[in-house]
Amino acid sequence: MIQGEGGEGPTIGLRADMDALPILEASNKPWSSKAPGKMHGCGHDGHTAMLLGAAKYLANTRNFKGSVALIFQPAEEGALGGQKMVQEGIMDRFDISQVFGMHNSPGMEIGKFGICHGAIMAALDEFDLVVKGRGGHAAKPHETIDPVVIAAQIILGLQTLVSRNTSPLESLVISVTKFSAAQAYNVIPDQVELAGSVRTLVPSLRDFAERRILAVAQGIARGFGADVELRYRRQDPVTFNHTEGTNLAIKAASNLVGSASVDDKMKPRMGSEDFAYMLEARPGAFIFLGNGSTAGLHHPAYDFNDRALAYGIGYWVSLVETVLAR
Ligand SMILES: [Zn+2]
Ligand SMILES: [Zn+2]
Incomplete structure (x- = not known):
């Protein structure tokens, strides 16, 4: 939790997933996985790094009211970690009123964002x-x-x-x-x-x-x-973007990169996300950010693009300072 210096206000949750996949990495990069058969093939290491970067900035500046709960979620890849965290009461425990998530998107340009109202993932x-x-x-x-x-x-x-x-x-x-x-x-x-x-x-x-x-x-x-x-077996529900949260996410991304770089009518993706459970528990929104022209998610040659880090950190900060404006 990071408390703002702008006085009383609600708490919002920012979620980053952390887990890897059972894939033998073939990115041939110097930073490629040293554990054979364990690979950050979905960029969740990048998501965690972005939320940590935002945490550092927010803890130094605290230019917002209320509080921010940083949610580092394990077991996104098929193990329903998001559901478990909700079941174990994370929303009530930290009094979270809105919750936001983000995922990198290979094929989308660096510095661009994509989002839509309603169902965004299947x-x-x-x-x-x-x-x-x-x-x-x-x-x-x-x-x-x-x-x-x-x-x-x-x-x-x-x-x-x-x-x-x-x-x-x-x-x-x-x-x-x-x-x-x-x-x-x-x-x-x-x-x-x-x-x-x-x-x-x-x-x-x-x-x-x-x-x-x-x-x-x-x-x-x-x-x-x-x-x-x-x-x-029913696994993840639909990842459903709520109206107010989506508008706030669009505003936060637009403040960062300009509205021309935010596709706010992105077509929903037929992949799934266990962040859906958090959006069932609380209103909020899920957004995609560009990872450039890398191999696709879950591909052995996938590589999280470090150039996306600044945009991810910038989005979280902009979002906090938008939703919790003092
Ligand atoms: Zn994945
Ligand atoms: Zn993922």
Whole structure:
């Protein structure tokens, strides 16, 4: 917590994530990871450095009212650290009234910002789908209920949930990403394990996807004498930017780099963010800042661009001095 010298006021939370990814780094930079298979492939080290830089400046100047809570969040990459911090009461404990987050964006120019009102990142759900047939010898398929062929039809069937069942103006992504069958050339397995993820921007599509994945998979499987078992887990909700917080974030970024460098109608991204849990608990906004033309997030050659540091620090400071203007 850093207290301003401008008198009484609310507390706002600034959040930086910290965790790395299980990737073997291939950026070939002198500062590349020294731990094989552990890489800051999403730039969370940069996010932490930016919030620390802002903390140093804010602690020296204190040109704001109220207080700033610095939230260094672990376990963003799939482990729901943001949800855990909210569940453990961080918002009440520090009396946080608004909360803000930021992420670097490869492909966006250094010194530029991108944001939009409402949904800015998608909800993420994950599913495991077991197709249960009857295995046997690959030379005698007629004596089996081949789950490989059935699973292949299910994968194609699931694609019609997007193309034939969802309005073309709404966003639904269903990706089957795992297919695990027999380990031999001549074996038809008893079952096939499929898994994948679902991304949506509105809650109703989330319910729809869960319901229809089961219905379509079950219908296809039963048609061939097989059956399915579905486990569907809701991970991150939609990262939803609130009106007032978004306006404040746009103003803070514009004060820093000029409004021409702030895209305030950015298209939402279909990736997800566990900062969404913090925005469910408190109003606020999430913004992207340019990382220049580096490799993409989660790519082995990704490199957080240190030239973005000054803009990230500048944004946090500008935001604090805007939201908590004395
Ligand atoms: Zn990431
Ligand atoms: Zn990230």
